[in-house]
Amino acid sequence: MRKAAEGSIRIGAWVAALLFVWGLVLPAMAQTPRERLNIDKDWRFAYGHADEAQRDFGYGLRPFFFAKAGYGDGPANPEFSDVSWRKVDLPHDWAVELPFDQRGNANHGSKAIGHPFPENSVGWYRKTLTIPASDKGRRISLEFDGVYRNSVVWINGHYLGTEPSGYSGFRYDITDYVNFGGENLIAVRADATVEEGWYYEGAGIYRHVWLTKTDPLHVAQWGTFVRSTVEGSNARLDIDLTVQNAFKTAQGFAIRHEVVDARGQVVAETTQADRSLNAVSEGVFAANLTLGAAHLWSLEDPYLYTLRTSLLRDGQVVDRYDTRFGVRTVTFDPDKGFFLNGKAVKLQGTNNHQDHAGVGVALPDGLQTWRLKQLKSFGVNAYRASHHPPTPELLDEADRLGMLVIDEHRMMGTSPEITHQLERLIRRDRNHPSVILWSVGNEEWALEWKDIGTHLALEMQDFVKRLDPTRRTTVATSGSGKGTSVGADVIGFNYGAQHDVDGFHAQHPEKPAIMTEEGSTLTTRGIYFDDPARVHLNAYDRQGRPGSSLSIEEGWNRVMARPWMSGMFVWTGFDYRGETTPFGWPAISSQFGMVDTTGVLKDTAYYLKSVWTDQPMVHILPHWNWAGHEGQPIDVRVYSNGDAVELFLNGKSLGRQPMPRYSHLKWRVPYAPGILTARAYQKGRQVAVQNVSTTAAPAAVVARPYKTALKADGSDISVVWVQVSDKKGRPVPTADNRIDFEVSGPFRLIGMGNGDPGSHEVDRPAERHRYVSLSNWRSLAIDDLTDTSRPVAETADTANWRDPSQWLPPEAQPPLTKGLVLRGEFARPAINTGEQAVLFVGQLAPDQHLYVNGQAVTAQTVDGAQVIRLDASQLKDRNSLSYVMTMPAGGVQALYDQSVGGSRWGSLRVTTPAAPWQRRLFNGWAQVIVQSTGEPGRGHLRLVSSGLTATTVDFQAE
Template identity: 70%
Template sequence: MWHFFKRVLLALSLLAWLLPAGAQAPRERINIDRDWRFAYGHAFDAGQDFGHGTRAFFFAKAGYGDGPAAPGFKDAGWRRVDLPHDWAVELPFDARGNTNHGSKAIGRAFPENSVGWYRKTIDIPASDRGRRIALEFDGAYRDSVVWVNGHYLGREPSGYSGFRHDITDYLDYGGTNTIVVRVDATVEEGWFYEGAGIYRHAWLTKTAPLHVAQWGTFVKSTVAGGRAAIEVDLTVRNDADKAARFTAEHRILGPDGGTLASTRAAGLGVGAAATADSRQRLALVNPRLWSLDDPHRYVLRTTLLQDGRIVDTYDTRFGIRTVAFDPDKGFSLNGKRIKLQGTNNHQDHAGVGVALPDGLQDWRLEQLKSFGVNAYRTAHHPPTPELLDATDRLGMLVIDEHRMMGTSPEIVSQLERLVRRDRNHPSVILWSVGNEEWALEGKPLGTHLAQRMHAIVKRLDPTRRTSVAASSSGRGTSLGADVIGFNYGAQHDVDAFHRAHPDKPAAMTEEGSTLTTRGIYVDDRAKVHLNAYDRQGRPGNSLSIEEGWRRVQERDWMSGMFVWTGFDYRGETTPFGWPAISSQFGMLDTTGVLKDTAWYLKAWWRPEPMVHILPHWNWPGREGQPIDVRVYSNGDEVELLQDGRSLGRKPMVRDSHLRWSVPYAPGQLEAVAYRRGVRIAGTEVATTGAPATVHLSGGMGGLAADGRAVAVVWVNVRDREGRLVPTASDRVDFAVSGPLRIIGVGNGDPGSHEADRPAERHAFVPLSGWRTLALNGPDAGPDAGFAVAPDADMTNWRDPTQWLPPEQQPPRTPYMVLRGQFDRPRLAAGQSAMLFIDQLDPGQQVHVNGRRVTPEMVDGSPAVPLDPALLRDRNSVAYVLPTPADGVAGLFDRSAGTSRWGNVRVTTAAAPWRRSLFNGWAQVIVQSTGEAGTGTLTATAQGLAPTSLQFEVR
């Protein structure tokens, strides 16, 4: 350890020597997730979209962003949110919503819910002048538009591709700057729940004019004879107005920070406002290979120097490994044949929607790994970068999938961004450039586009192969695929295809689509529940999980199988539609509880001895009736016992299961697995008593005080003997104290319409009808009283929004009245209204309906709570203030389209955090708030003993 610290100190000393005194770090990448302001806009009504798009020249002249895009816009009363944020998960379920998207109240039928505005201010120090500063978003769903300080920067239509804007030229150095993002989720991009909003991280990157370009390194390796030959492709960007000469240095760092290999190239050049590429080579002796069991990574540290001074330092994590897809032998990693035991997954989790905290990415992967998953297909879009960081770190292989087939500039740009961003991840083994493109699958155009996209990928990454996932094969896209992905064996003659195309490797990219509800063993279609026994979900189109896996195992040339899906997800509610709100294809439910089919896979995908019984053994009213009992195990024999009496010992055929018909009687079933006659595992299910206590488990007990760390907590009820009640449906209420917050709840029920993430909802009513009147003083006799009276006649008052030529300006008086109005807000039960105003002058008076009021500070802005009993059908707000030096025109110019003069916020309070158990299970996700201390999660349910769980947040 001391050697590590010595190296760190040496590196810091070297950096200090190379940098000028008081200089900044050469590169800064700052996370800007915290403290955004959020409000709903409107998809087509400008009045409900804060007047956006109505200002003259707003899109014709630079810097004319209007509505919330205007830098001076007053966002008082908007919600404070942290990123990642998904506003769709906060919306209610609605029968008018698209079932493919989980029946959330979003889309064309809900224009008031389909647009979201985000605003954030950042301070840029004067010392940053001369640097290049970029704003980077890892993803926003969908059709996002960005402004900085009122200047339009650009649009990103994709909901999944990261995007970047260089904002150097638009910043106020030494001042405060405003970032605005409008996100429109009206149009759906996929056929599954996709969320809404800035649901991935946002960053501010600062560099010198000469710097490593975004995703500007690519580390390639070949391994032979105990050595790894490393080739580094480097792209350098020069944003200066003259050409530059520089030196590039690459060092490979080991786990202790020590240098394992290095190279240096001097005299490199790049033109003004241009990029330059270079290639350098290094070698490692006895490299430690990245593998599933030892996911070791190195760091490549790239340093750029000009005139002997460091101008940029850029770290790239990479792994050294070999991958191969062979048409006869399937897939191999580091020369070892491995069957891909994969699942397909969308980015969606109970409670949080698509806005997954980084820690939840890790947790979900661990749940998949727990039953033997070693591969992950990012269906059907580029993943968030943190998912690939986690697969690298935890050891899981990835098929990285592009969103749409095509070669238009927009689609190619998205494809190139995907490959450039992800090509240093050792977990990525295959690029998927298409999925079930039905309009192309049977046509020559499909072959052509697949080949063209393959060529684009190969230009950017010659080390990996590409794939197309096809629902039919033998023509079209399947012929253009480099590696053919079969979606559902029942839809293909895979053997005939293999004979006809013996040079083409293959994988079963989707299989299963089984329809099961966790914990249900008798269909109840009225509740959209389907029994959890493994079977063909769509006969003739897909296979059972067992059938699919056995077919893959029987074919050495088949690289592996990706089950559709790992997790259940909102939307795609086959075979029901409303009132179902989630899919039932998963091996785990939406909360990550293993379904019985996951236990089947665990028997054959994991080496540890195991045995699993289904169903549970709580069947009141079915005494004496036969129950279909199945057992999964990787033993070679299993014995089933009922209340200690053997029901027989049966041999287990590999990749299969065992089955008994057992008359129900309250008591206990026990399964014992044997291997070569020796007991290796045992399990039991027992009839439980009534629920007695709430139970919380699964939290780690400690969280980092960073405002990001999460803990996933299981919620159950137990009987008096401490046994989990598998049929419990009690409703549980949750509360937290200390430095904790709840960010989501769920229970895995595909028919539950309970709120996943209760949130406060705000609607805004702008003040309108503004008029001004000149006054001689703040209390100038009857004139002033008349000016603020509720029923004052303002017919001849001046409209402050209308420009007047100098010769028509009225005489300037010491004081003035600025007066607007608003209609009575419609308040439902539980709603409240508040008037947000501006501090136009330190000595101003504020009158509401003729009554002088004293505003209070609410979240940093002056506000007046509105008493419904004192409101009228038409209400007035009047400011009495000294006339500004630049008059009424200046007051209006500073008003950001009158948004600064006031608005009324109608607030619907968030519902309490609660969830009903579903077949004995629910989940609550807690997150640290950013402070240190002891946090407590408490769970209560009517008639049951409560419980709590403590977390040390440090």
């Protein structure tokens, strides 16, 4: 008893301590002035239809649909049932899940989307949110970072707005429509029928979605602008703060700014008292402070500060807003090029779209990081977001990693819609130290040689300067001398072969210049002889489009020969779906990249590494597996940043050659199996070596994960390289084995690829649902619930039954009976082998009984839904679903009013199961991407290939 008492005392003390802690924590939590919640998880998704409203879940057919508030129809109606829809997490790109089709636009990767495919071109998303009653009095906003394309958003059946662009972030204040203390239904319809670009753009909610909660007095979205001026070892910070007052009365407040360094220490602060705003208004409040011993942001040391802004009302913090920024100087000099912090820097850049093998444009944040690191691995220091605003997380990572960015607007123009999109881009991104230049247009062919091009370029430049006077603007042009090039602040040349760059510089000596695009080389990773039948092109650097573009080597030499040229952006960093030059179908991706669609470095990337990095390196191309070519001369090239390279075959020297600056070395080597060795020297000392070996047959699967410890957050990823090796453990560069992937534990596979521009294998296996609506609903009022065999019988004549959709005035409503039979029909759907048909039914009454074709059936509860699994062989040309139940309160009319046109009474779903997770190697490589599901624990990725030793990768979610 004594021990029990002591235990009780200890437990009581522990509980008391816990309650004390919670007594401190809960008030602090309750006082959180601003919440920004990621709401990417647990959405429902289904394909709609671009041409037929009935196949678009009846969207837009409801009377008063756009005439009255709250009349959202189809999935925009809160009463609509989406239990049969697929569950997805965002970001999500439904286009990457579609098959390749010759009818698809080759520029968009020949995916089965667009005008020929209305059944694939509309996607619906729905999500239910519970917003607590305690939030009443706050402002609630939905923020979308990007939806492709032409999105329409509804909340609780109320229309919020339409955003036509697939790239601009947008925000809706939903406060007035929120059901505080209850559920709130978000519905989003995206229509990707029309394209914005000439490259793969994906489809759907492919960027993050946020729910933001603030006090009515708050910092506006993107409401801070921090400008730094370096003054010796210090920096002056000029801060513009936009504050919004949503109260219906004037408000007084104070503003506190604190600068926090990377260690979390406050290193500068200022407070402004006695500020005020009138009712329902906003204002801009300026402040400045001095940052002592400022730590500059640079490529080598990307140091970041945080401006913590607090709004105080009656001494209490009502809003807190953090802004990350860096202190640095940026100069584009027309004679000397680009300078960062007063230091001359050649921009070693690549152009990139947001597209990656397996996941399309729906890149997890971790994949953004991985891709930037791949670019940095061969010396890239600058990134051009081509040709649209980048996702915010890419800029966050560029800030952290030290990568310069040209931030690009989508289209030139000064109309309200275009300028509003440009304004959102500038306000969102102007605090990023990585952003060095705003691009307001790219190859606007209708403007480049016309006066209107000059005028629009100047007008857009002035517009940008009003929003951000700290950065210059550029226009990337394919033709210079008139039009947009003359109006550009910094001229962007696309391809030196298309311009007289020296002539333009002589005529416009005041204008800084940059090669915004160069190269357009066409190479297939691991291919060294052209094979047009397989849409493969050899990987040797050369002019991809003679007369229009230069080789990578020629382009860089031309830039280095011109001190006034700020740098070069190669077209492109990564291969991407679409723009299949010089092939059409069956090619499905570009071949311009320095790396393939999976991020594997091509040989041209190693050339750039040799001239863009100082770490000693040497690289040989091609591989040395040439069975059947014995004795034939092979074109062997070597890249190195050494000053000389010696080549050996099976230990015998083939000669040492001095390395020409910004160039390569070349040998003609008669093929003999064995080992090809390159040794690089610097001042006579060996600094790097590479061996290329003739390998034997594949023997084992090899996996190289980027990392094996993932955050258990449901979004962290690991990229896994997949190869096969021979018995000696050497990777086989020509292997094309099929690899099967299997994952276990709290992990999932989200995409795979192999970089083959002609592969039509599945990128991202996903089950596909198609729906058949039940129709011809009829109801029969009955007094006897014990004998219903005739009304539910397959042969029942329903011609004189009531049409429940027909509205009757109250005085014409028939008297209520004890029971009701409700009957609908559906046609036999086409069901292929392996597909499954499921009937989703509603819970219309507690005592309901269900019949299919007159046979009693019992619904099963699956994932919260009532379902009846159908045997395809038992279905007829016409089939019936019947409910027998007690008469609901309010009768048939009330039952129909809650049914969303009868859609809640029943729908038929036919499911095509997902294809297996498997991929062939292409020239020895493939890739699979593993993502955590959100739960902690251990798991495994198993990789199997017929006839080879399998391998397993262990993962841990923490």
